[in-house]
Amino acid sequence: MRVHLGSDHAGLELKDHLVAWLREHGHEPVDHGPFVYDALDDYPVFCLRAAQGVAADRAAGGDALGVVIGGSGNGEQMAANKVIGVRCALVWSEETAVLAREHNDANVVSVGGRMHSLEDMTRFVEVFLGTDFTGDERHVRRIGQLASYETTRELPPLPASAQGHDSSDA
Template sequence: MRVHIATDHAGLELSQYFIEQLSAAGYDMVDHGPEEYDAADDYPAFCIHAARAVKEDRDQGLDSLGIVLGGSGNGEQMAANKVEGIRAALAWNLDTAKLARDHNNAQVVAIGGRQHSKEEALDIVKAFLAEEFTGEDRHERRIAQLGEYETTGDIKGKLDQVTARPVAQN
């Protein structure tokens, strides 16, 4: 499996650790940067580049996933999610990593490099990479709705059914 990885300065050390460990485990690692520590770097371009590469690989039928890293993983997840067709999930434990793949068929996992030990973060990533999408109808339907909204700005017959109700305050 090919794994695209990108980070910002806060995840650089963790990114290098992942590349070493996952390469040794047989993954085909592709590093989208940065190449060196720069506390003023901007993560969006690195993470978007990695997410686009995952999408391109998958569009060509290749087995490919991605990892984006930062201090919290939040901004990096948001950047990867800007790539049409990519679902990036912030994982903070084994369950969230597995469910991202199992229920949401996420192709990119985001990890907060300042939130975990290197070993714990590696376990989370390995759980994500190893998990398969169930393909259950309910999950397929929900993913299709996300894609529909992403490309059309609507979920046919769904958005009109949702109403907002004021909540009484105590």
């Protein structure tokens, strides 16, 4: 599988480790940088490119996922989620990695390089890459609502149980 990677300076060591680890495990890593340590670099430069690579590959029918890495993983997740067609999940455990794929069909994972050991983060990525989307109707429906909003900017209709309780209707 092709795996697009991007990080900032705080994720550089893990990104470099993952590029080698991915090759050793039969994946095709695509490294979007950074390639040298620069404490003043900007994560959007690299994470947007990684996410865009995933979206482009998937739109072309390819089997691709992505990994973005920073100090906490928060900003990197936010950047990746700006790319249309990307669903990036911040993971901090094996369980969150599994649920990101099974329930949300996440195609990019974000990890915090300063939050966990190299071994733990590698395991989170391994679990993410090895887990499939369940395809359950409720998950497909929810992802469809997100995808629709992403392109139309129209909110999904409220269920009958919530009618009259949405402040945006006022």
